[in-house]
Amino acid sequence: MRLPSQMNYCREIVELSLSGNKFDGSIPESYGSLEKLEYLALGGNNLTGNIPPTVSNLSRLYEFGIESNNIEGRIPSDLWRLPNLLVLNFEQNYLVGEIPQSLFNISSLQQISLANNSLSGNLPLDFGFSCPNLEILLFGQNKFSGPIPSFLSNCSKLIEIDINSNLLSGPIPTSLGNLKYLQDLFLNKNQLTGEPQERELSFLSSLSNCRFLDTLSISFNPLDISLPDSIGNFSTSLRNIYAFESQIKGHIPVGIGSLKGLTTLVLGNNNLIGNIPPTIGGLEGLQRLYLYGNKIEGFIPKDMCQLKNLGELYLSNNKISGSIPNCISNLNLLQKLFLRSNRLESSIPLNLWSLENLLILDLSSNFLTGNLSPNMKKMDVIEQVDISQNQITGNIPSIIGAFESLSYLDLSRNSFQGGIPQSFGDLKGLDVLNLSYNNLSGVIPKSLEALPYLKYLNVSFNKL
Numbered sequence: 001m002r003l004p005s006q007m008n009y010c011r012e013i014v015e016l017s018l019s020g021n022k023f024d025g026s027i028p029e030s031y032g033s034l035e036k037l038e039y040l041a042l043g044g045n046n047l048t049g050n051i052p053p054t055v056s057n058l059s060r061l062y063e064f065g066i067e068s069n070n071i072e073g074r075i076p077s078d079l080w081r082l083p084n085l086l087v088l089n090f091e092q093n094y095l096v097g098e099i100p101q102s103l104f105n106i107s108s109l110q111q112i113s114l115a116n117n118s119l120s121g122n123l124p125l126d127f128g129f130s131c132p133n134l135e136i137l138l139f140g141q142n143k144f145s146g147p148i149p150s151f152l153s154n155c156s157k158l159i160e161i162d163i164n165s166n167l168l169s170g171p172i173p174t175s176l177g178n179l180k181y182l183q184d185l186f187l188n189k190n191q192l193t194g195e196p197q198e199r200e201l202s203f204l205s206s207l208s209n210c211r212f213l214d215t216l217s218i219s220f221n222p223l224d225i226s227l228p229d230s231i232g233n234f235s236t237s238l239r240n241i242y243a244f245e246s247q248i249k250g251h252i253p254v255g256i257g258s259l260k261g262l263t264t265l266v267l268g269n270n271n272l273i274g275n276i277p278p279t280i281g282g283l284e285g286l287q288r289l290y291l292y293g294n295k296i297e298g299f300i301p302k303d304m305c306q307l308k309n310l311g312e313l314y315l316s317n318n319k320i321s322g323s324i325p326n327c328i329s330n331l332n333l334l335q336k337l338f339l340r341s342n343r344l345e346s347s348i349p350l351n352l353w354s355l356e357n358l359l360i361l362d363l364s365s366n367f368l369t370g371n372l373s374p375n376m377k378k379m380d381v382i383e384q385v386d387i388s389q390n391q392i393t394g395n396i397p398s399i400i401g402a403f404e405s406l407s408y409l410d411l412s413r414n415s416f417q418g419g420i421p422q423s424f425g426d427l428k429g430l431d432v433l434n435l436s437y438n439n440l441s442g443v444i445p446k447s448l449e450a451l452p453y454l455k456y457l458n459v460s461f462n463k464l
């Protein structure tokens with residue numbers, strides 16, 4: 001059904017909300033004659049066609065939303081004639097072309113969302129724009145290119161900037177540090193760089209002035225920077241840092257332990273070197289720590305056992321050596337532990353199996369030795385266990401057959417001896433079982449025939 005087109009007879013209408021329906025067709029030109037209209041919400045329909053230029057006649061309009069439709073074409077260039085506009089929401093459509101620079105002359109504007117379109121060209125670069133009331137700017141997932149505009153630092157009330165997933169390039173401006181109310185900054189998935197070498201990392205240092213900053217996302221950019229020790233000067237309000245695959249180099253700074261409010265730290269797939277600093281134990285609120293895919297060396301610091309709120313620990317694909325600390329059992333909330341592809345030695349601590357919330361354990365491709373103790377505790381919720389490609393010996397403990405939630409078990413490429421436990425037939429949810437390349441002997445238990453979801457079974461290269 002199309003939108004009602006004879007609205008020009010409703011001269012007194014102030015609010016028109018038709019969101020979240022199944023209207024199709026285009027927005028009628030006649031809506032431009034509703035002189036008293038202040039609120040126009042058409043989001044969440046199946047509307048097509050262009051934005052009619054007549055909407056610029058609605059001089060009293062303070063909110064205009066057409067989000068989540070199939071609207072095409074360009075943004076009308078004369079929307080600046082809406083002097084009272086507070087909220088403009090055009091996200092999730094098929095709009096193309098450049099943003100009219102005049103849009104930023106609407107001094108009343110508080111929120112502008114153009115995310116998830118096909119808009120292109122440079123963002124307006126005129127330093128004269130002030131946007132004195134702008135609080136939220138959402139331009140993510142478009143095709144914008146060129147630098148981050150410097151005029152954004154004039155928008156002193158900005159709380160959220162999201163220009164992720166575009167083609168922006170050049171250095172991240174230090175002037176963003178002037179936005180003292182900034183809470184969320186999403187610059188991920190662009191082609192942004194750090195400052196020139198003589199001022200390297202000044203953009204990160206400047207952001208420490210944003211005392212309300214909650215989330216910083218700079219992943220998937222060729223930043224080619226090092227983390228400064230001054231990162232510890234960030235406000236305790238900072239909860240999330242996402243800097244995945246950003247060509248970050250150098251050491252993890254000692255000062256990082258000062259970020260007491262941090263809950264998520266993502267530094268995976270970078271070029272970090274050196275040891276994990278013991279000060280990381282100071283991140284008392286940390287829930288997710290992703291350091292995988294770097295060149296980190298040294299031991300896992302025992303200070304990490306102080307992270308009582310940690311739920312996910314990813315240290316895979318580094319050069320970490322030594323043993324898994326016995327105190328790891330202190331991490332009672334740990335759900336995911338990935339230590340694969342390192343240089344870990346010694347045996348697996350017995351108390352690791354007492355982590356009652358653990359869902360995924362991956363210790364594969366290390367140099368772990370010893371045996372799995374028959375005194376292992378039953379783990380009720382664990383779903384995946386991979387300790388393949390180590391040097392573990394002895395019998396496979398039958399208690400593993402009581403891990404009732406287990407769906408994936410890989411013990412391959414070790415030196416396990418003895419038989420396959422009959423209790424494995426109790427793993428009713430198991431769909432992958434790999435025991436290949438060991439020294440197992442005896443018969444394959446008939447109980448395995450009762451596993452209804454088993455899709456992959458490999459017991460090759462044993463003495464069965």
